[in-house]
Amino acid sequence: MSILLRNIIRFVLLLLLQVFVLNKILVHQLVSLELYMLFILLLPFNIPRPALMLLGLLMGLSLDMFMNTMGIHAFACVFMAYLRPFIINILSPQGGFETNMKTPSMISMGISQFLIYISILVFLHHLALFTLEVFGFGNIGYLLLKILLSTVASLMLIVLYELLFFSRK
Amino acid sequence: MGFGIFNFNKVRNLIIFLRRYFNFFLFLLLEVICIVLVFRNNNFQRTAYLNSANNLSGKLYDRYNNVQYYFHLKATNDSLVSENARLHNLLRSSFDSMVTNDIVKTDTIRLFNTDSARQAAGTATRRYLYRQAKVINNSINRSVNYITIHRGRLQGIRPNMGVIGPSGVVGMVRSVSDNYAVVLSLLAKGSGSSSSNFGVSARLLRGKEIGTVYWDGADPAYAMMKDIPRTIKLQKGDTVVTSGFSALFPENLPIGYIDSFSLADKSSTSYNIRVKLATNFYNLQYVYVIDNLLKDEQKQLEDSTYRLIK
Numbered sequence: 001m002s003i004l005l006r007n008i009i010r011f012v013l014l015l016l017l018q019v020f021v022l023n024k025i026l027v028h029q030l031v032s033l034e035l036y037m038l039f040i041l042l043l044p045f046n047i048p049r050p051a052l053m054l055l056g057l058l059m060g061l062s063l064d065m066f067m068n069t070m071g072i073h074a075f076a077c078v079f080m081a082y083l084r085p086f087i088i089n090i091l092s093p094q095g096g097f098e099t100n101m102k103t104p105s106m107i108s109m110g111i112s113q114f115l116i117y118i119s120i121l122v123f124l125h126h127l128a129l130f131t132l133e134v135f136g137f138g139n140i141g142y143l144l145l146k147i148l149l150s151t152v153a154s155l156m157l158i159v160l161y162e163l164l165f166f167s168r169k
Numbered sequence: 170m171g172f173g174i175f176n177f178n179k180v181r182n183l184i185i186f187l188r189r190y191f192n193f194f195l196f197l198l199l200e201v202i203c204i205v206l207v208f209r210n211n212n213f214q215r216t217a218y219l220n221s222a223n224n225l226s227g228k229l230y231d232r233y234n235n236v237q238y239y240f241h242l243k244a245t246n247d248s249l250v251s252e253n254a255r256l257h258n259l260l261r262s263s264f265d266s267m268v269t270n271d272i273v274k275t276d277t278i279r280l281f282n283t284d285s286a287r288q289a290a291g292t293a294t295r296r297y298l299y300r301q302a303k304v305i306n307n308s309i310n311r312s313v314n315y316i317t318i319h320r321g322r323l324q325g326i327r328p329n330m331g332v333i334g335p336s337g338v339v340g341m342v343r344s345v346s347d348n349y350a351v352v353l354s355l356l357a358k359g360s361g362s363s364s365s366n367f368g369v370s371a372r373l374l375r376g377k378e379i380g381t382v383y384w385d386g387a388d389p390a391y392a393m394m395k396d397i398p399r400t401i402k403l404q405k406g407d408t409v410v411t412s413g414f415s416a417l418f419p420e421n422l423p424i425g426y427i428d429s430f431s432l433a434d435k436s437s438t439s440y441n442i443r444v445k446l447a448t449n450f451y452n453l454q455y456v457y458v459i460d461n462l463l464k465d466e467q468k469q470l471e472d473s474t475y476r477l478i479k
Contacts, residue, residue: 019229020233023308023310026309026310026451027310029310029386029387029388029389032310032311049192050191050192050195053192053195053196053199054199056199057199057202057203060203064206065223065225065226066226066229066230067308067311067315068315068317068351069311069313070206070207070209071202071203071204071205071206071207072203072207074199074202074203074206075200075203075204075207078196078199078200078203079200082192082196132207133311133312133313134312134358142386
């Protein structure tokens, strides 16, 4: 399957999963389940940065349309997309990641590297998202707890997704 | 000549600068667009383009609701039957009047069935019109929650109409499209500067004191009530109803029941009251949208009075 087709399918799949499954599950007021940003995290290594950010905007706005939170998810998603190349640069070994491995995954990056990569970016995404949603630092304990717990929940979901849709390619 | 070269260098430097930091500028531009969208959405009532009332997402939610509706049929039925029972208890025929010295009155309602006929006969005019609507999407776990309903502009829904459920207040209409509308739920936590803070003007059924009910973002089953002075005797379980001051809701619709109350400290003059909400937001299937037919008249009169004072 070509990379393009694979990513289009992933875009639709993650959007539907987020809107019709994860948003319907109520765990706790402090834990909101977010998985849609995995689309940005799993885009190929060599994608140009402007394209990365525009795709972040597209993904965020599509979700905002369903959730009536105009602009909030788009903001967080673009923020994460902008920072993604920096994080990959820091984590990549001397010669860059193997060129035949085109997309970030547990195989191409190594399990520990991949986990660090997703946890940093998911944390940054949640930081932007919930700060904008709560708007203001009036209740900073609530905000921090929500960011941390939601990050943990998202990481578990991402690992689960990776294990489910794992391909050795 | 020298001036021209200098100018050319300047432009070239600018281009190099822009190209080097192109990604950063694009990033800033996109983020500014997002921020503008956030604040526009918060500050204005508008018709819907990019929210769940539009054609694509409205239809998808509708499809989804068609399936999951079956799993809630039992609970929905129960709530509708209990509402019917409550309304039956309000009927004139449910009361036994012991007073026999009244003069005979003609029941004009029976004679003049339509609104226009009743208006002509000088009897009471209709003030509130209820329209039922199906809930097709509902969230409770965000800090500002929205409900999407399957009724829109073509069926007479307008922004700023009140919305109630079978057992109590639900929210107000925020934006409408042709066949769908988005309702701002009572579960909307006010945040700093944005105007999304949604408080309902409320009253204690027993003491008649006026206060405001708002959601604090903690638990979808409970809300807070403020502005009730400490001199009032409160009891757990007291009913909180709408005050009828705002044009959104008629009076005496249930909002909730007092769960607990306390004073913030010894010097505070008003209670902190925790209210158990009457509406169960977890399984909301049908709501009623309230059209206040006299709202424009009231608004016009108030506005002209304000202008007089000014």
